[in-house]
Structure formats: C-alpha cells, structure tokens
Amino acid sequence: MLRPETIAGVAAAQDGVVTLDGRDGLAITMTPEAAAETGRRLIAAAALAALQSTEEPPLE
Template sequence: MTAYRDVPQPETKPGIASAEDGVVVLDGPNGLAVTMTAEAATGTGQSLIAAAQTAELQIGEKGETDA
C-alpha cells in the first residue's frame, strides 16, 4: 500500500531565475538548478505560463463540477 507521504506533492514556491555570463540559471527548491540558453529559457517560460493557465482552468472546472 502506498502511503500518501510517498506521493510527490507539487511545489508551492516559485523558482528564481537569474542571468549569469550569458546564460539563464533557474534555482528551485531542494537544490534544484537548471542552466539554459536565453532561447531555451524563453521557450521554457512561455511553456510554463501556458501550462499554468491551463492548470488554473482545470482547477476552475473541477470546482464547478464539485458545486
């Protein structure tokens, strides 16, 4: 039986992005660090925003069906 504590939970704190020596560094929780080119960071940022908007819509839809 899987205990709930074993199930990964979504992170609630945002990562922090910075530019260093011409690359973008994203620092996240628990020591997570990702280094990207400016182009990759731009694409990642756009993808994250689109996914966040979709997730917010899904939460809204779930709330409507629970009512």
C-alpha cells in the first residue's frame, strides 16, 4: 500500500497556467479553471477524509 504524502505540493501561476510541483517529480500544469475546480474538489475530499477513521491499516 502506498503511504499518503505528508508534504503539500507547491502551486504557482506562470504564463497564464497553474503548475503544481510535488515530491518524486510530480508536475502538473492546468488551466486556471481546471486548477480552481481541482482545488475545490481537494478541499471537499480533505474535509471528508478528516471525518473518517485515522487508524492506519497494517503494512504488508
């Protein structure tokens, strides 16, 4: 099972697009509209996840 990332990505605006850089070479480029919707979806998912159990399953 993959471990969830604990370090937030870095977002930037450049030349009319939004970039998101993360660990291990993660790099995403989005239109402003796609970035805004992704942000809303991430916030909603984070709120739901925070309400769920925080117990970690055993590592296999």
